[in-house]
Amino acid sequence: MPDVFVNYRTGDEETTAAMINRELARRFGRERIFFASDSIEPGQRYPAKLIEAVEECQALLAVIGPRWAEVRGSDGRPAFESERDWTRREIGTALCRGVLVIPVLVGRATRIDPAALPEDLRELADCQYQRFDHRNADADLKALGNALSRLLPELGHEDRDARAVREPAEEGGHARMRTRDVKQRIRGGIGNLNGDLGTFVNEPQGPVNTGRGHQYNAPHFEGDNTGVQYTAGDNSGTVHQRFERERRRADDER
CATH class of the missing domain: 3.40.50.10140 (Toll/interleukin-1 receptor homology (TIR) domain)
Incomplete structure (x- = not known):
């Protein structure tokens, strides 16, 4: 009624x-x-x-x-x-x-x-x-x-x-909470967030490649393991790693 x-x-x-x-x-x-x-x-x-x-x-x-x-x-x-x-x-x-x-x-x-x-x-x-x-x-x-x-x-x-009037305000509050949760909960790894954040790489533990081409990393090794590590690959395939010993410069061999 x-x-x-x-x-x-x-x-x-x-x-x-x-x-x-x-x-x-x-x-x-x-x-x-x-x-x-x-x-x-x-x-x-x-x-x-x-x-x-x-x-x-x-x-x-x-x-x-x-x-x-x-x-x-x-x-x-x-x-x-x-x-x-x-x-x-x-x-x-x-x-x-x-x-x-x-x-x-x-x-x-x-x-x-x-x-x-x-x-x-x-x-x-x-x-x-x-x-x-x-x-x-x-x-x-x-x-x-x-x-x-x-x-x-x-x-x-x-x-x-x-x-x-009420619902947009509540949605805004939920969005802020979700953003805060992302900041607090994501520890390491690679992912994608919709919106303006795009792709994130957080606390990587090794080589990372997020696009086409080679990525070169030069970590510090002690002893005879001094070399250049590079990663080849892209997002659509596997990632390959190998070490190559640096060629000594000519003046070091004199």
Whole structure:
């Protein structure tokens, strides 16, 4: 069942409510947000679905614009005065059940005078609100999402924006750990590390050739074993070693 119920009044700010629904669905997942036109499938009984969703949600957003209290029903009276008004019924059910209710005041909308509200809605005037202004839509939508993520831990666990920030930081930490492990654990030998490190030769214990051509090493030998050691070969074949006694210079034989 959804965690957040988006409540709005047709004829007031239904477009803003749809925008809020899209952003919250993107951030937390569509199944977490209830928006009547999206969440009730064709053929389903909408009265039962509306009440069921309100009773099981954790938070209700009451989207209130400048015309919220002015919209009138078929009898010519303010719509919210009718007990059959769905906007009123949804908010009243949420308040009665102790659900978190957050008024979202849109544009020039102000707090509604509790004296003007029916008794079952008067508590709505006391609920702390969030602001939404179309000129500041991105920031206000982000602030609303942040508030829900903080207030509803289960919903916050599904926060894709928070995850997008968190995962690169964690990956960076793992990369630093892996680099440190390489420095600490590699003792001797030849290997290849992906990335910028390339081929490493660490603490070689003998001749090393990592490419084509001859490699000459001149280790120190005592006695008659003075000579030149060279290695011939490349990475695709075997490595051959042999010793050749140095030819004495002519002036040493005089």
